[in-house]
Amino acid sequence: MPDHAMTTAPTISRVAIIGGGPAGLMAAEVLSQGGVLVDVYDAMPSVGRKFLLAGKGGMNITHSEPYVDFVGRYGARQDAVAQWLAQFDAPAVRAWIHALGVDTFVGSSGRVFPTAMKAAPLLRAWLHRLREAGVQFHMRHRWLGWDGAALRFATPDGQRSVEADAVILALGGGSWARLGSDGAWVPLLQEKSVAVAPLQPSNCGFDTDWSAHFSERHAGEPLTTVAISWKDAQGVLQKRQGQFVVTATGVEGSLIYALSATLRDQIGAHGSTTIWLDLLPDLSAERVLDEVTRPRGARSMSSHLQSRLGIKGVKSGLLRECLTAAQFADTDSLASALKMLPLVLRRARPIDEAISSAGGVRFDAIDPASAMLRALPGVFVAGEMIDWEAPTGGYLLTACFASGRAAGRGALDWLLTGRGR
Ligand SMILES: Cc1cc2nc3c(=O)[nH]c(=O)nc-3n(C[C@H](O)[C@H](O)[C@H](O)COP(=O)(O)OP(=O)(O)OC[C@H]3O[C@@H](n4cnc5c(N)ncnc54)[C@H](O)[C@@H]3O)c2cc1C
Numbered sequence: 001m002p003d004h005a006m007t008t009a010p011t012i013s014r015v016a017i018i019g020g021g022p023a024g025l026m027a028a029e030v031l032s033q034g035g036v037l038v039d040v041y042d043a044m045p046s047v048g049r050k051f052l053l054a055g056k057g058g059m060n061i062t063h064s065e066p067y068v069d070f071v072g073r074y075g076a077r078q079d080a081v082a083q084w085l086a087q088f089d090a091p092a093v094r095a096w097i098h099a100l101g102v103d104t105f106v107g108s109s110g111r112v113f114p115t116a117m118k119a120a121p122l123l124r125a126w127l128h129r130l131r132e133a134g135v136q137f138h139m140r141h142r143w144l145g146w147d148g149a150a151l152r153f154a155t156p157d158g159q160r161s162v163e164a165d166a167v168i169l170a171l172g173g174g175s176w177a178r179l180g181s182d183g184a185w186v187p188l189l190q191e192k193s194v195a196v197a198p199l200q201p202s203n204c205g206f207d208t209d210w211s212a213h214f215s216e217r218h219a220g221e222p223l224t225t226v227a228i229s230w231k232d233a234q235g236v237l238q239k240r241q242g243q244f245v246v247t248a249t250g251v252e253g254s255l256i257y258a259l260s261a262t263l264r265d266q267i268g269a270h271g272s273t274t275i276w277l278d279l280l281p282d283l284s285a286e287r288v289l290d291e292v293t294r295p296r297g298a299r300s301m302s303s304h305l306q307s308r309l310g311i312k313g314v315k316s317g318l319l320r321e322c323l324t325a326a327q328f329a330d331t332d333s334l335a336s337a338l339k340m341l342p343l344v345l346r347r348a349r350p351i352d353e354a355i356s357s358a359g360g361v362r363f364d365a366i367d368p369a370s371a372m373l374r375a376l377p378g379v380f381v382a383g384e385m386i387d388w389e390a391p392t393g394g395y396l397l398t399a400c401f402a403s404g405r406a407a408g409r410g411a412l413d414w415l416l417t418g419r420g421r
């Protein structure tokens with residue numbers, strides 16, 4: 001791996017990094033190690049707000065699976081993301097965290113977490129190291145675009161123009177706007193002829209047509225033993241076991257998030273999509289039919305299903321919600337619905353609720369070797385604002401770190417070779 005700490009750029013070089021999330025901070029690290037003066041600007045009163053939120057539910061920072069599986073999580077963009085990962089992959093992320101004095105462990109799913117399960121100690125140690133390296137932080141600086149060659153910011157003291165030898169944009173995607181990443185940068189880049197794919201929700205929930213009765217009764221209830229079948233992009237039926245939660249308007253949770261890119265695209269193409277729930281994933285269809293058709297005497301079908309198959313609560317409610325009375329009364333239909341209950345999803349939840357966003361600066365607008373925008377020499381991009389997506393599992397943060405490094409190195413090389421002058 002080339003070490004830019006060995007060859008320093010002239011100290012007069014000054015780089016403005018806009019966006020202090022994981023991608024921007026990683027670019028700051030590379031550039032400050034390269035001897036460049038680094039200024040980080042962020043619209044919020046403090047940096048790393050989404051990173052800290054990601055740490056609240058137990059920060060999943062990367063994944064321990066083999067590289068070929070890991071890179072495959074980036075789907076259609078895996079070749080582009082592989083270029084970033086070539087410089088900073090999952091083991092490198094772990095080594096980097098350890099060097100900040102934070103231990104990690106591998107969970108039973110292969111996901112990697114900081115031992116304390118929090119982001120705050122890691123962010124604190126990282127910011128301390130960056131400040132020691134001379135990185136200057138300018139909070140409450142909202143980037144508004146360019147004023148000639150200068151960057152224009154709204155600050156509490158009015159507008160300010162800033163000149164820099166190179167610029168790194170690490171502005172995040174379009175979800176959780178209250179944490180800073182609001183996607184307001186999209187028209188600013190489009191005005192400069194940078195191609196941007198529309199921002200869309202990723203790792204998101206979906207709306208369905210619950211009746212008021214079902215929604216009031218079951219919103220918030222988890223399905224912990226369940227599998228979902230869905231049709232992939234080629235129309236082939238796939239199946240996956242996991243967990244999800246019924247919401248007031250539909251479904252959300254890890255199993256739904258894992259399928260969200262496909263489901264969102266299918267809704268985009270066809271107006272809705274269908275998934276099929278297996279409410280008894282550990283039992284064969286034959287066994288389920290056998291239990292359903294067993295004599296039940298005077299017992300109602302609902303209590304028969306509860307005693308023979310453990311179907312109660314939200315699972316029982318789903319059968320009532322999704323089947324007609326005639327289907328529920330017919331043992332063959334009922335047995336097949338227990339293994340393959342169709343659920344129509346109408347729309348993805350709004351992007352602001354999503355864990356991440358798809359879309360962003362298109363890869364063909366970026367020079368792959370340097371992460372520099374083809375239309376804007378000296379302006380580099382990093383992180384979730386680029387057009388890739390990945391499921392949860394540490395893949396988002398790993399790619400943000402790695403692309404921040406790629407942009408930092410790209411800017412450093414550009415300055416070192418004098419192209420910035
Ligand atoms: C609830 C939740 C849980 C998550 N959990 C995980 C997880 O466990 N593992 C995982 O890998 N990922 C997780 N993620 C995703 C991960 O946090 C993001 O992918 C990551 O933070 C994106 O990094 P980034 O640096 O590209 O952008 P961001 O972290 O969004 O940072 C962008 C920064 O740019 C600033 N900014 C934006 N516009 C402007 C402007 N005009 N002027 C100045 N500043 C601006 C923002 O204030 C912000 O500080 C989670 C996300 C959420 C919402």
